[in-house]
Every structure is written in structure tokens, then in C-alpha cells.
Amino acid sequence: MRELVVGVDLGGTKILAGIADTNGNILEKKRVFTPVGADPDQVLDVIINCSTELLRVCRVREQEIKGIAVATPGPLSFPEGVVRNSPNLNWERVNFKEELIRRMGQSVIVEKDTNMAVLGEYYFGRQSECGDLLYITVSTGVGGGVICAGKLYRGHGGGAGEVGHMVVEAGGVVCNCGRRGCLEALASGSAIARRLDEMVKQGQGQCILACTAAGEQPGPRELGMAARQGDKEAILLLSQVAEYLGIGIANLVNIFNPRAVILGGGMMLGLRDLLLEPVQTYVNKNVFSLNRQDLLVECTSLGDDIVLYGCVAAILMRGNENE
Numbered sequence: 510m511r512e513l514v515v516g517v518d519l520g521g522t523k524i525l526a527g528i529a530d531t532n533g534n535i536l537e538k539k540r541v542f543t544p545v546g547a548d549p550d551q552v553l554d555v556i557i558n559c560s561t562e563l564l565r566v567c568r569v570r571e572q573e574i575k576g577i578a579v580a581t582p583g584p585l586s587f588p589e590g591v592v593r594n595s596p597n598l599n600w601e602r603v604n605f606k607e608e609l610i611r612r613m614g615q616s617v618i619v620e621k622d623t624n625m626a627v628l629g630e631y632y633f634g635r636q637s638e639c640g641d642l643l644y645i646t647v648s649t650g651v652g653g654g655v656i657c658a659g660k661l662y663r664g665h666g667g668g669a670g671e672v673g674h675m676v677v678e679a680g681g682v683v684c685n686c687g688r689r690g691c692l693e694a695l696a697s698g699s700a701i702a703r704r705l706d707e708m709v710k711q712g713q714g715q716c717i718l719a720c721t722a723a724g725e726q727p728g729p730r731e732l733g734m735a736a737r738q739g740d741k742e743a744i745l746l747l748s749q750v751a752e753y754l755g756i757g758i759a760n761l762v763n764i765f766n767p768r769a770v771i772l773g774g775g776m777m778l779g780l781r782d783l784l785l786e787p788v789q790t791y792v793n794k795n796v797f798s799l800n801r802q803d804l805l806v807e808c809t810s811l812g813d814d815i816v817l818y819g820c821v822a823a824i825l826m827r828g829n830e831n832e
């Protein structure tokens with residue numbers, strides 16, 4: 510009999526649902542837009558409709574379902590699974606896990622998306638079974654997940670891993686969280702888009718603008734295109750972004766002494782050829798030699814599906830810890 514996992518990656522703009530076997534082979538995926546305004550009831554309906562549709566397409570029998578896991582943007586309390594003050598979903602307080610279990614009529618693992626991603630990396634990534642592992646996603650925002658001594662580290666209430674809100678420049682740009690100089694405010698996709706917008710308004714960034722399709726706003730993709738053409742402004746901006754990422758990662762390496770720091774997220778994977786090496790160089794130069802020993806800083810091999818892999822991992826690892 511097949512043993513299958515239903516995984517759902519709920520994001521602020523998109524919902525990715527998938528069915529995978531316990532070896533991490535994804536059998537079928539479905540991607541839909543998150544309902545406008547992300548009304549919790551509608552979001553729950555979409556998650557359930559997507560899952561039902563996938564189960565039908567894959568002709569899954571009820572006894573084949575080993576588990577269901579859903580990842581949400583944080584902050585998410587643990588173990589209650591309440592989404593609190595989520596900037597991506599605009600939810601103030603939603604009792605997400607309880608409602609999901611009620612509607613699905615069975616147990617569901619609910620985990621913050623970046624925590625799910627680090628579980629995916631831990632179980633299915635190149636450094637699988639690496640017990641001291643950090644995962645950092647660089648996309649519209651910056652987030653992270655921490656595996657310490659083979660266990661997911663959630664902190665006291667579930668709020669650990671918010672690496673994007675580590676200040677890397679005192680008095681720097683204002684962040685969505687209200688503080689200044691957070692990594693997310695300086696080195697995320699939205700930070701780059703904002704910086705490019707300012708540059709264009711000042712008459713700079715002409716090469717980057719030339720790489721931008723009519724009617725679109727330049728972002729990380731266009732910045733990368735211009736840098737690959739040798740544009741000096743693009744190269745300078747990217748070197749600043751790499752330095753901020755390097756500062757943040759070096760801080761984390763000195764605090765956690767991980768074996769591996771795995772980088773993912775749309776922006777990081779799209780700009781890997783431009784960002785990875787300078788980040789590695791910065792980190793290697795700026796951490797204690799003990800912490801540098803055996804350290805790997807690399808990009809994930811799991812791509813955009815990392816959270817789905819994490820859903821499978823969470824089901825397989827269920828029972829290894831208190832849910």
C-alpha cells in the first residue's frame with residue numbers, strides 16, 4: 510500500500526499544495542492564488558478544496574494518507590498553532606490549527622513555513638541528517654529555521670528563527686516590523702525593489718531600467734540581469750546586499766556554530782551566481798575559526814518545493830518530539 514502525505518505551503522500570495530510519497534517523490538502539485546484579502550475562512554476553504562482535488566486526481570484511498578501537514582507564514586504560536594499579527598496574511602489572531610483540524614476531521618501538523626523548510630532540508634537536502642543546520646530564505650522577505658542537535662528549535666512560544674529581523678545596520682532603513690536596519694529591510698526582494706525605485710526617481714539605474722519590461726517595476730531579477738551585463742550600479746548594489754547577508758549569516762554562525770547554512774528563496778536562487786560567493790567569502794572572513802571549521806554555506810537543492818518536502822519530513826518525524 511502507498512503511504513502518502515498531503516502538504517500545503519500557504520503563502521501571502523500563493524498556495525502550493527502537493528501529494529508526495531514518504532520517499533519525498535512529489536506525485537502531484539497544485540498552485541493557486543491566496544484569496545484576496547486572505548480572509549481566513551476563504552483560505553481554509555481553498556486549502557481543503559486543493560487537497561481534495563489532489564486526492565481525487567491521484568486516486569488516493571483514505572487508508573493511504575499517512576498525514577497532512579500545512580505550513581503558514583509566521584508568527585505562529587507553538588503548540589497551539591495560532592497565527593498572530595502576520596504581516597504576510599494580515600491576520601491579527603487566527604486559531605488556524607484548531608480550525609484546520611475541525612474542518613479536516615483529522616490531525617494536521619501545522620508549522621511556520623521556514624520551520625517546515627528547514628525540516629525539508631534536514632530530511633531530504635544534500636546535508637540531510639546534519640544535526641546543526643540553519644536554513645535562510647531570501648525572497649520577498651527574509652526568514653529562517655533552526656535545527657539544533659537534530660531537533661527543530663522553536664523557542665519558548667514558537668517565535669524562534671526570525672533571522673530577517675536581526676539588525677545589521679543600526680539606524681538603517683525602517684523595516685515592516687517597525688525597527689530600523691533589519692536584514693529584511695536591507696537585503697530582501699522588497700528591499701531591493703524599494704532601493705531601485707529610489708534610484709530611478711533620482712535618474713540613476715538606467716541599465717537596470719533597460720532590463721525591465723514595459724509597465725513593470727524593477728526588482729531582484731532585473732538587478733541581476735544588469736549586473737550580468739557588467740552594469741556598475743547593479744554590481745555595487747548587489748555587493749551591498751551580499752555584505753548585509755554576510756553580516757547576518759556570520760552573526761548566526763557565531764551564535765549557533767552550525768555545520769551548514771542552507772540558503773533558499775526565490776531571490777537567493779535566482780541570484781545565486783551573483784550572491785553566493787561573496788556571501789561565502791564574507792562569512793569565512795568574519796567568523797571565529799572554530800565556527801568556520803567544516804562550515805558549509807550553500808544553496809538548497811530542493812528549490813521552490815522545499816516547504817512541501819518539509820511537510821513530508823514533518824509527518825515522518827512525527828512522534829520524535831511532542832507535537
Ligand SMILES: [Zn+2]
Pocket residue numbers: 673674675684685686687688691693694
Ligand atoms: Zn524587521
